[in-house]
Amino acid sequence: MILKDNGDYMDKKRFHVKFWGVRGSSATSIERNSKYGSNTSCVEVQINNQLIILDAGTGIYPLGEKIYLRNNPTIGHVFISHSHYDHIQGLPFFAPLYCADNTFYLYGEQKQSTCFQDIISNYMMKPYFPVPWNAFRAKTIVLDIVPKQVIRIDENISISSIRVNHPGGNLAFRINANGKTCCYLTDIEHREDFSNELINFARNADIVIYDASLTTEEYSQPKYIGWGHSTWSVATKFANDANIKKLVLFHHAINKNDDEILDMQNQARTVFPNTIAAYEGLEISL
Secondary structure, eight states: OBOOOOOOOOSSOOEEEEEEEOBOSSOOOSTTOTTTOSOBSEEEEEETTEEEEEOOSTTHHHHHHHHHHHTSOOEEEEEOSOOSHHHHTTGGGOGGGGOTTOEEEEEEOOBTTBOHHHHHHHHTSTTTOSSOGGGOOSEEEEEEOOTTOEEESSSSEEEEEEEESOTTOEEEEEEEETTEEEEEEOSOOOOSOOOHHHHHHHTTOSEEEEEOOBOHHHHTSGGGTTSSOOBHHHHHHHHHHTTOSEEEEEOBOTTOOHHHHHHHHHHHHTTSSSEEEOOTTOEEEO
16 A cells, blocks of 8 residues: 655654653653653654654644644644554544644554444544544545555555554554664563564564563562553563664553653663663654
8 A cells, every 4th residue: 555645744854753642541640750741652753754643642632733833734644553542532632633734544453343433433422522523624534454464655654563462452563764663562461472473573673662561570460461561671672582773661651650660761771771761752863
């Protein structure tokens, strides 16, 4: 699939990643989270003149404000890993969707014979939400995707997906462009027995964004097994096994404060030095 557009979102060629929401499960109070932030999953990727958004948690709201204030027609591609609330709850508040001059492609997976279009439009039905899906004035193209599908945004950018272990199913994404690679592997539960398929999916990536919601001690408790989330220790082993360049710890649990996340980052660096815990506003250029 090749989707072309002529959007002038960027003024120079680059591969730039910015984090707008890094929490999992729910947005949380900012009082003790002033460094890492309180919004749920949303990552902006700008490549050449293309805008790609990974997940639409509450972090997509401030991203939308930035785009809206530009007051220019925008074409964007929004990839949803799965339809749990913390990954879609920001969509109704994404201001660019209410602007008629904009165009957005939304990609997601059907669940239990329900197409992705119906999943997200049903989420905005009364009595759950007062504004219906058809209130969006932007042109929206909603596309069902499946694991191992490769989508070409243009001749230089491809995005592939793979199934990962999470209740209800979840997709991880690999973005290839300009000879660089960014992998987004959130909401993933593996111990240390990674499949060759998963390692090959992320192999030699420049950056891997990986779920590190839990500490090793927490994951040793039976109640956390099967939740669909991972630890910094598993993330660092994966980073070494896949020979990646930079590891970003992501999907911080709502009960983790700044000091606890920093401690996880510091422990991870003893195993994989080029590790950083994601925070709102973090920017990485590849």
